[in-house]
Amino acid sequence: MELSESLSRLSASVGVGFLMGLVRERNPGTQAGVRTYALVAMLGSVGAMLIDHGVQWLLPAGLVMLGAMMIAALHGRDASHDAGTTSTVAVMLCFCLGAAIWIGPVLPPVLLGLAATALLHFKPELEGFATRLKPADVRSILRFAAVSLLVLPLLPDAGYGPYDSLNPYRIWWMVVLISGIGLTGYLLLQLLGSGRGALFVGVLGGLVSSTATSLTFARQVREDREQADSAQVVILLANLVVLLRLAAFTAVVCPGALRSMLPVLGAGLAPGAIAAGRSYLRNGSRHDLGVSNPGEMLAALGFAALYAIVILVVAWLNDRIGTQGVYLAAAVSGLIDLDAIGLSTMHMVAAGTLTPASLAIAMVIAYIASLAFKFGMIAVVAGRPLAQRLIGPFALIAAGLLFGIAFA
Structure with missing residues (x-):
């Protein structure tokens, strides 16, 4: 040496x-x-x-x-x-x-x-955190440890089923990845407290579930219209975090596609962050985020089933009508679960059956579909006070993503 x-x-x-x-x-x-x-x-x-x-x-x-x-x-x-x-x-x-x-x-x-x-x-903080955990939270942590440390190593790392597209190990590894991020966000809320302002709650709410966060604050606005400004900040941040999650998933699953993904995601993130920043400076009041623990086993199994279905659908559409089939699957799956289509298409890029540019297009389609679904849900639940505040920023995010696809 x-x-x-x-x-x-x-x-x-x-x-x-x-x-x-x-x-x-x-x-x-x-x-x-x-x-x-x-x-x-x-x-x-x-x-x-x-x-x-x-x-x-x-x-x-x-x-x-x-x-x-x-x-x-x-x-x-x-x-x-x-x-x-x-x-x-x-x-x-x-x-x-x-x-x-x-x-x-x-x-x-x-x-x-x-x-x-x-x-x-952080001894005092960890001791306080442990005392604040509910029995259900402890069970969720143990279940996550089981699915990640016990189940995952036992699964075969090989393709099965039509097009050899179903890999048990990789499917369950994606479950571990999604559950781990969601559980981490939830536990951080328990450790640091949810009453830290719209900025903190929005970011961690996006880690737990952007859909749950959007629905939670839409209901709050329905009960109290004075909360519309703060709800706008939280919902915007939660949905912007989804773009960061997609970048993180890309880095883990298929890092070779980052060069194509980052400019596109950045083009959508920038105008959304500006809109969220303006709203936050105007009204940064404190709120509690009432989302449930995402580490339950049924949720993990449900995601595994959905992810497997999406993989099959994407593989079948890609075989029948080529890349356009992936885009169709992205539009449909984005209405249900963005992570499932995102991880399945990233897996195709890693396997060499889809190009990084096509991945970026599929992610934009899925994200805009997801954004449209959430806006419709917010408009129905919260009504005009919140919908009017979000339509502009949501449109800017979508326009930024489309701009990124066109010029990246």
Whole structure:
């Protein structure tokens, strides 16, 4: 290993230890602070370094000795202090991260170190979050862990059915992706609170469900027309977040299509963001977002069935009438579920059966169809006060997307 790389790895190791120790130093009852954690990370790196020189025993011995030292330091403390389990685990983790930084790729252990630092720092918030969770929320988290960590690895990664278009692994992986984003948005609402203003609620509402968010605030306007301005902000932001989600899905599923997708999505996002910003500056009052937990198993299974159907329909239409069939499927599916058609067409791009340019056109068609459906729903539920405020911004978003398709 070259000297520059060695110094870089050692610096990263000390940096991770320093950050973890900086957080623990703020705890008055801690037995280890900045210097100790930095030294522990260095010890882990030195132990890993000596493996190349035949000293294989230092790493496991060092880990055992650290654990014993922490337990001995905590022995006999009075009951008013913390039991010290977190400190013991954190010190041992810091040692392992220092070793991992030296042995393998630097980024994964550094990210783990940052995550550990965040967990140590946000102790009060996490404890409050845990107490606010309902039993149904905990069950949803466990179900999501089951569908992602237990079910997904067992599914075959092969094509079945007509056109070999049904891949159980990929279908369920999309379920995990959608459910994970929705559940994350919902839990953030529980952790940070939903009364943080129209900006915060709109963005997180878009992560949970832009349709549910639009319907929720349309109902609020029906009950109280004075809320129309704030509802406009929330609904606009929730639907703009959908464009960001599409960009994120593209980056994950078929990153090669980003060059075609980003200019188009940006052309729709820009005028919508300007309209939302103007409305927010005019009225940024606080609201509660009343959406339900999206992590339920029935919702995940329903999306899996819908996604499989959309894949079959898109494959059949593409086989019968070519690319125009994909566009027809996008228009129909956009009325029901934008994620399903989006992920299925992205999968076709990744497989080489659809071009990135055709993907961008299909996404614009699906998004405009979805936007038209939501506007109709809002007009029926909330009436003119909210519909009149949204027709202009919705039209600007649609025009921007069409402009992006025409000139991108």
